[in-house]
Amino acid sequence: MVKRFVDLIKTITIKTMIKFLDLHKINERYRNEIDAAIKSILDSGWYLLGKETEKFEKEFASFCGVKYAIGVANGLDALIISLKALGIEEGDEIIVPSNTYIATILAISANGATPILVEPDIDNYNIEPKNIEAAITSKTKAIMPVHLYGQACEMDPIMSIAKKYNLMVVEDCAQSHGAIYENQCVGSFGNCAGFSFYPGKNLGAMGDGGMITTNDEEIANKIRAIRNYGSFVKYENLYKGMNSRLDEIQAAILSVKLGYLQEDNEKRRKIANYYLENIKNPVIILPKISNDNEKSHVWHLFVIRCEKRDELKKYLLDNDIETSIHYPIPPHKQNAYMEWKDLVLPISEKIHNEVLSLPVSPVMTKEEIERVVKIINEYEQK
Numbered sequence: 607m608v609k610r611f612v613d614l615i616k617t618i619t620i621k622t623m624i625k626f627l628d629l630h631k632i633n634e635r636y637r638n639e640i641d642a643a644i645k646s647i648l649d650s651g652w653y654l655l656g657k658e659t660e661k662f663e664k665e666f667a668s669f670c671g672v673k674y675a676i677g678v679a680n681g682l683d684a685l686i687i688s689l690k691a692l693g694i695e696e697g698d699e700i701i702v703p704s705n706t707y708i709a710t711i712l713a714i715s716a717n718g719a720t721p722i723l724v725e726p727d728i729d730n731y732n733i734e735p736k737n738i739e740a741a742i743t744s745k746t747k748a749i750m751p752v753h754l755y756g757q758a759c760e761m762d763p764i765m766s767i768a769k770k771y772n773l774m775v776v777e778d779c780a781q782s783h784g785a786i787y788e789n790q791c792v793g794s795f796g797n798c799a800g801f802s803f804y805p806g807k808n809l810g811a812m813g814d815g816g817m818i819t820t821n822d823e824e825i826a827n828k829i830r831a832i833r834n835y836g837s838f839v840k841y842e843n844l845y846k847g848m849n850s851r852l853d854e855i856q857a858a859i860l861s862v863k864l865g866y867l868q869e870d871n872e873k874r875r876k877i878a879n880y881y882l883e884n885i886k887n888p889v890i891i892l893p894k895i896s897n898d899n900e901k902s903h904v905w906h907l908f909v910i911r912c913e914k915r916d917e918l919k920k921y922l923l924d925n926d927i928e929t930s931i932h933y934p935i936p937p938h939k940q941n942a943y944m945e946w947k948d949l950v951l952p953i954s955e956k957i958h959n960e961v962l963s964l965p966v967s968p969v970m971t972k973e974e975i976e977r978v979v980k981i982i983n984e985y986e987q988k
């Protein structure tokens with residue numbers, strides 16, 4: 607009787623929706639450790655910038671291979687504070703990819719500086735180093751490469767250009783925790799790098815969180831002050847700072863989850879490789895790894911392209927597969943940036959019209975992964 611019931615449940619689950627991202631299932635794997643982490647903060651009575659934040663900062667710095675990591679409230683703040691600490695101000699121009707999540711661009715605007723949009727490489731969706739040089743003017747102060755969808759940018763040419771023109775580099779690592787470019791972890795190349803621990807990221811908190819990494823001691827100290835009202839000593843304000851601190855509870859949870867990040871990234875890589883080898887449909891363009899090193903991609907998102915993207919999305923949903931679009935509207939077409947309304951960026955626009963993100967979360971079952979492939983391979987574009 608019980609066995610028959612279990613079998614029935616199994617048949618039902620096989621037919622249910624394949625979620626794009628099941629955060630409950632992701633965190634449930636660590637329930638005991640997370641429970642203990644939360645309890646320890648409750649017991650300690652210390653909630654902000656304490657032992658847990660310090661511990662997690664040290665662990666994260668070591669994970670990235672950098673000297674300093676400073677916890678902040680979220681990924682956007684990590685980028686805003688990085689630019690602020692490096693002295694970016696009104697009138698400065700910052701080079702940024704035209705196809706990124708809006709946060710990268712908002713961080714530049716928040717400092718009064720001007721974002722200069724540069725088109726990506728259509729094959730790997732990251733900023734095209736060749737297009738950077740043409741965008742440099744006497745006002746250019748920094749380049750902000752975004753390791754989009756989890757894939758490390760071409761850091762060699764980017765760092766060479768930065769050196770040649772004496773520009774700073776601030777990496778946006780919000781989607782790429784643990785991605786390796788030529789034996790070096792992202793977040794360790796530039797003057798500063800910003801990470802996000804938004805719940806859906808490869809390393810996600812249970813709320814908001816962010817981190818800045820740097821090898822520069824002076825900048826690290828300045829960042830520590832800026833995140834806490836510009837102050838080292840309580841009620842003495844050295845800088846016009848912000849309130850952007852990492853909670854002890856989030857730090858304790860993230861410290862638990864950091865221990866499993868490599869394993870999860872490996873699971874994502876396995877799913878991605880299975881998709882790459884088995885999805886065979888002439889109307890689908892699969893993502894490309896631009897670097898020989900497999901670890902250069904941590905597959906935050908598995909992004910395919912299809913001319914009739916919206917139709918494909920509907921077909922997949924009709925077949926119980928959730929997908930997502932990263933992103934439907936390019937930054938230069940957003941109402942928030944009316945100044946760019948006449949700007950034409952064909953590569954970005956093509957990408958935004960055609961991309962579709964398939965589920966690639968580390969808790970997917972073998973059956974789910976196989977079903978995604980089967981259903982996609984059966985798709986016929988009308």
Ligand SMILES: *Cc1c(COP(=O)(O)O)cnc(C)c1O
Pocket residue numbers: 680681682683706707709710752778780781801802803804814815816
């Ligand atoms: C998520 C994200 C951010 C912002 O992080 P939050 O923690 O949500 O503020 C910045 N840049 C990119 C590319 C992101 O994906």
